[in-house]
Amino acid sequence: MTAEFWNGTMAAAAAAKQARVQVNAAYPITPQTHTVEYLSRFVNDGELDARLCKVESEHSALSACAGAAAVGARAFTASCSQGLALMSEVMYFTSGMRFPVVMAVANRTLSVPVNIWADHQDTLVNRDAGWIQIYTQTVQEIYDLILLAFRIAEHEDVCLPALVAYDGFILSHASEPVHPLDQAAVDAFLPPPGSADRPLLDPARPLQFGEVLFPDWYPDFELKKHRALADSLGTIRKAFEEFEAASGRRYAPVDAFATDGAEMVIVGLGSMMKTARHTAEKLREDGVRVGTAALRVFRPFPAEDLLEAVGGCRTVLVLDRDIGYGTGGMVYPDVTRILYHEDHRPDVLNFIVGTGGKDITPATIERCVELARGGYRGRVEFWPDARGAEEGVPYTEEPAAP
Template identity: 55%
Template sequence: MTEEFFTGNRAAAEAAKLSRTQVVAAYPITPQTSAVEYISQFINNGEMKANMIRVESEHSAMSACVGASLAGARTFTASSSQGLQLMSEVLYFASGMRVPTVMGIANRTLSMPVNIWADHQDSMVNRDSGWIQFYCANAQEVLDNIIQAYKICENEKVLLPAMVCYDGFIISHVAERMDVLTQEQADMFLPEPNGSNRPLLDPKEPLQFGEVVYPDWYPDFEYKKHKALLESRETILEVAREYNELFDRSYGLVENYLTEDADIVFMGLGSLTSTTHWVVNELREKREKVGVLKLRVYRPFPDKEVIETCRNAKVVAIIDRDIGYGTTGMLYPDVTRALYPLDERPKCLNFIVGLGGKDVTPETIMNIYKISERALKGEEVDTVNWPDARIYD
């Protein structure tokens, strides 16, 4: 393990290198990140043996990853925002053809109005594409999640693609201290890719991928894909245990902090959970019973863990850095659905914050706390709140 001072993008590139990724396909201009720029430098320096395919769009980038993956290669790409949207069609091809590719996403909003800054809109609207989704709170998690993602995705019980999401700029461009595995350590954890546990494109034994499936059989395919994603939770946990044993860094589907006796549980994805953790420390010093639940994995949705954490809470503050226009934030209904079967449900509030890069500060989280505290005391409060927006009613 070496101590380094890297940005999230650099961490993603290092992870792709340590994973001995063989094919990287990327579209090299905005909204691309420096992750693939670092990778092309690694290849140029001879530090990484991979083919870099410079494609003409993100749609082609994902298509190239799918093709190379079907030929047995370990593949990587990175994108965000409008780039991810252009890729959207092929995301479903990747999961439908059960391709174990991994993608880094420096989360950024979707225009219009034009905005290049962080929120989760881009990956959240693709949450139902059949991909595993990880959300990171710092550069260390970007590295660890990408390396683990390959091991999870390539497991024959899973064979699905994964997105490793990290907040644009707030993680992607912030340099911080982190520990990087050596190549020997990475090799010990992640065996060389060989594709031997799945059907591959091979001229000697031709197979057809992406064929037509008529209605009578279509639900069967969909069910299998859905079931594989649901059941991938066990593999995610297994791989996390193995990673922890080797490198002493602990991961689960979620991360609980002081939630056990908490009356108010804050819940969210990505870097804002780290700032929330800080606020929880401040509030605990004033003997307020609060905790934070960070979802590391959003797909498959960790129902069991969310229920376990929230069943004894009185208020759950669900923080969305995205908005499902016309309904609520996108995390909110996942949580309320998971908690619905409980006989005694906590009050679930939704907070839409940090859209288009609005800084999520300790003050933002304190405003969420104040509203949640009013609900805790039995006051009527709005279900969906926009604490950092100017509301012109």
């Protein structure tokens, strides 16, 4: 079968449609908006039997989805940037009440200055909201991992919300070949919507969700919530295996390339990791042993998978497409935390790249690798694509595409 040629927002909508979502509530925000437009078209054309909730804000959108999930419906939403920031409060509620809502996020930075382009600021500031966080690198991955997110989130051992992140414009508005599953394969992979075996709001069997909890019992609850998310990694692995059987496409929590015997491994999130891999392939032809390890699953943090990928290398180069103001990149601390306790501790560098949609090209990656190999040991975090980042380290103007 010829592949579809879909953009990222279409891949997200198509996955939600084939998952037979029953409730969709979302509020438009660039560059996510097309996903919701496609879904409303599917409903209008009779291709999808779902309730579309028109809401006045992202806060309401996620509240509506949480409510739908509370009664057992399969609920889907989409957002990014300031919209996701407005949802943040409800994100904690949704995970605390263990409602398996699935959300697609077309990553976009947070204002101000006003900027509509990609970085991971919006999802990373919500990294501790108790959601599963999955980062995609291609349009095909958006489709596949949204289907997987439903399987994982609704699994009776998990019951947690999941977000699938894809870079705004770079993937949301880029078209690539996508091989969708046929509907029968999706129906076989996903249990029928509403069939999950979990506590539900039901007048016949009254239950309370989101109750007050006094200090004496609070840590007990927090421990359970933490463990539920940490332990979901096992279900994620199993779901990846089942998906491979259904689709022939293989996924792992960490997408590692050429890490065996690598002197340096680049670690990061999202589409830039494919560009990094492309660059690593070229560098290896020149004898520079660079590997890449994309964190496909970021929450729960796949510590073992990452240790396996970076074990034995001399330098780990963490590329953060985000900034934790006043400290450094937000991916970096998770990587250093696990490496600190290893007998063999590589150097771990942190470069901040591509914030606000600045293009991350092979030249960007090459420059990062060159600086790292050249013994750059300046500030903990360095900004290779920002002007005037550090005295003595020149900013290289790359020819900007028009």
